[in-house]
Amino acid sequence: MSADTSQTLPRLPRLMGGAIRPLPLMPVSLALSALSRKLSRDHPGMFRRLGEHGEKRFVLDPTDLPLVLLMDLRGGVPKITAHRRAPVAETRIAGPLSAFLGMMHGAYDGDALFFSRDLVVEGDTGAALALRNAIDDAELDLVAELAAIAGPLKAPLKAVLGLAERRSGLVLHRVDALQGGW
Amino acid sequence: MAMELVCPAGTPSALRAAVEAGAHTIYCGFADETNARNFPGLNFSQEEMAESIAFAHGRGAKVLVAINTFPRAGAEPLWHRALANAESSGADAVILADIGLLAHAAEHHPGLRRHLSVQAAAANPDAINLYAQAFGVKRVVLPRVLTVAEIAAINREIDVETEVFVFGGLCVMAEGRCSLSSYATGKSPNMNGVCSPASHVVYAEEGSELAARLGGFTIHRTKKDQPAPYPTLCKGCFTSEDQTGHIFEDPVSLDASKLIPALARAGVTALKIEGRQRSRAYVAEVVRNFRAAVEAVAAGRPMPEGMLARLSEGQAATTGAYAKTWR
Structure with missing residues (x-):
């Protein structure tokens, strides 16, 4: 009767989380804030x-990564920063990174993931x-957005992201519904 | 010819997804209290409505605009403007519930096709014929409290089209008359367009349980391995004397896909999918499946097996009142 989404949602391997843990968060925050400003424009x-x-x-907590993201919309300029622990926010949304990316790209339904x-x-x-x-309404495409700001690195970036998508199972571009892919 | 598939859209992107997935018709509403899905982040501005209708018409699909709440005394101009905006946007029909608004539409927008919303709860031929004669209603969306046999009996005695819900959230209270939500939140579906509004919903992980609260009242406690419910009062888990359970309704969704052939034989014109509050991924998936089903029925082929249970509230489904075993 019911499909168990938790068996089909890709989860990042623990090793990857461990590899990311020592990395500094500042560059991640700067890159994400630049991306969110572009999205707002x-x-x-x-x-x-x-x-x-x-x-x-909003605290966005990808539970298979050793960091949380704070999306701060105050002041009319969206800012996204990475943190080790969840800062104060009105709302916290937690789940595997694949769930966030899948919702963003129209592959997964948020209500179904919540149920x-x-x-x-x-x-x-x-x-x-x-x-x-x-x-959901914005029909975002992460690969296209990043490629647009990559300049001469556009082609290699798209190749790397395509490889990452195939290897990880993460949805990194707009696909709308993945037929039978829940 | 396949039965008409009437599909939900809470956003312009969901409307486009529904059209691309094979919807014959899409229903949607303006971003205010004139429609019964007045949820945060949902619905259409007038500009978005006009653009979306043009998109649908360009691909051979129709758009119905739901203006199906009951106007507040003194605030009628908001609902009147919605009617005028729907007409100027090119809507194929409006879905109305309030008799005052129906009268206004018939008088001031005679060329705009009128459908009767499920919120009007017209559940017998006399009521439906009155709406048809008095307000020129061309189609009625039947309440979700009727059996297939009752729908067939109604269709034999009316001259307007009927539309029935086949998938999505299920509400078996007397439709258009439920104010249960307002006891906990001050807001109700018929007046404000929201049942159990998200602004009054709080989830909290408490030990091994997830507590779901509405207006401060705990409506559910669920273990880690159970599906998470949305805290609507009618589907809450309550303790009464020595029994704990779903006193009013189980938290399940409607799936009447297997009844499509029977509904066709009962004279139903259109099949409606609930879910304007759901994502474009959901809309595309459900519409694609139902389009395949109605095409199969029209061609006399067996219906494809469903794969929609995971999209349902409570991840469980029922045929509801259509195949009633519990009255």
């Missing part, structure tokens, strides 16, 4: 869609829903 409708929740803070307990939401549920809906 290119997809203004996504932030408009957040409405009353557009001034809140199956692959995703956990704590705090302001309305804000979490607004964020999910805004991102």
